Amino acid sequence: MRFKRILLKLSGESLMGKQGYGIDPERLSDYAAQIKEIHDMGVQIGIVIGGGNIFRGLSGSQKGFDRVKGDQMGMCATVINSLALSSALGAIGVKNKVMTAIRMEPIGEFYNKWKAIEALEAGYICIFSAGTGNPYFTTDTGSSLRGIEIEADVMLKGTRVDGVYTADPEKDPTAKKFKDISYKEVLDRGLRVMDLTAICMCQDNHLPIYVFNMDEKGNLKKVMDGEEIGTLVHP
Numbered sequence: 001m002r003f004k005r006i007l008l009k010l011s012g013e014s015l016m017g018k019q020g021y022g023i024d025p026e027r028l029s030d031y032a033a034q035i036k037e038i039h040d041m042g043v044q045i046g047i048v049i050g051g052g053n054i055f056r057g058l059s060g061s062q063k064g065f066d067r068v069k070g071d072q073m074g075m076c077a078t079v080i081n082s083l084a085l086s087s088a089l090g091a092i093g094v095k096n097k098v099m100t101a102i103r104m105e106p107i108g109e110f111y112n113k114w115k116a117i118e119a120l121e122a123g124y125i126c127i128f129s130a131g132t133g134n135p136y137f138t139t140d141t142g143s144s145l146r147g148i149e150i151e152a153d154v155m156l157k158g159t160r161v162d163g164v165y166t167a168d169p170e171k172d173p174t175a176k177k178f179k180d181i182s183y184k185e186v187l188d189r190g191l192r193v194m195d196l197t198a199i200c201m202c203q204d205n206h207l208p209i210y211v212f213n214m215d216e217k218g219n220l221k222k223v224m225d226g227e228e229i230g231t232l233v234h235p
Contacts, residue, residue, distance in 0.1 A: 002226045005044040005120065007147030007155045008035070009140070012050030012081055014160055014215055022053060023084050027215075032088035034220040035125065039094055043224060044120040046150050047127045048143040049085060051077025071135035078139060079107065082129035089125060096125040101133030101142070113149045120150065140198035148205045155207055156223060157194065158214025163231035164193055180232040193233060202233075209233040 010031065017024025039045055054077035055070075065073070082098050089096045097119050098108035108129060109115070116126050131142040147155045164186070167175040183203035186193050193199065193211060202209055212223055212230030222229050 002224050003043065003153040005046075005150065005152050007046045007048065007143060007150065007152040008220075009143040009155060009157045010047065010049045010085075010214065011159055012052035012054065012077065012139075014053075014158070015049070015081060015084075016053045023081065028084055028088045030217060031214070032085065032092055032094070034214070034217065035089065036092055036094050037218075037221050038224050039125060041221075041224065045125045046116065046120065046146055046152060047082075047085065047125065048139055048146055049078055049081040049127070049129070050139040051075070051081060053077075054080060068135040071131075071137075075102065075130040075133070078131060079104070079129040082127045083107070086127055094125060095123055096127060098127045098129055101128070101130040104130075116146075116150055126150075137197065138195050140194040141201065144194070144198040144201040144205075144207065147207050148201065152207065155202065155209045156220070157209055157211045158220070159211060160213060160215050161211070162213040162216075162229060164191060164211050164233065166191075168192075178231045179228065180234060183233060183235060186233055199233075203235065206235055208235075 015023050015027055017027035051074050055073045079100060086096050086098045099111040099116060100108035101111050103110050119126050128146045131137055131139050132145055143155060161169060163177045164181055165175040165177050169175040183199055186199055210223060210230055210232050212219055219229060
């Protein structure tokens with residue numbers, strides 16, 4: 001295996017699938033199947049899911065919502081997505097735990113680094129929800145934080161784009177893909193791999209990021225098998 005322990009960051013928007021809103025059951029089951037495939041290989045998996053398919057705090061604040069309350073609504077959205085993924089994984093026989101950054105038992109277990117690592121080593125998939133538990137931080141930053149805390153070998157950022165490009169490939173057909181790129185170059189070029197805080201956290205704590213297209217069936221296993229299908233962001 002390429003990595004023993006990973007933090008998988010999933011996009012909330014991707015969960016919409018073809019529906020354009022909410023959670024597409026087909027996309028959800030596809031994600032669960034891909035995750036099970038690498039879990040069966042013995043990979044220890046922590047997961048963070050965004051909430052943009054339900055509510056995004058920053059865009060909400062631009063429409064009149066109080067920023068703190070908007071971000072709290074966004075945290076709740078990530079919990080909904082996490083419960084949906086937990087249910088999908090459970091339906092195919094994969095042991096998992098939902099852990100929350102704010103207390104909301106019995107919906108999820110309150111996050112604790114040591115309990116998370118213990119669960120990972122016991123064969124559970126841990127789904128980390130509610131971001132960092134604080135406003136003004138995105139789920140990108142939550143992913144960086146959890147990845148560093150659980151001592152993951154890498155953060156796998158599953159998106160609908162197959163890597164990091166010189167520009168947005170959905171808007172600029174001349175954009176060129178990087179096979180690998182340093183944190184510094186990402187910051188210098190202002191590339192939107194993740195938000196600035198998340199990139200700086202990964203840089204400071206030497207957590208590499210691998211960006212790939214999660215919406216293509218089988219890609220998660222390809223990453224674990226070492227196929228170069230995305231972009232590695234590294235020191």
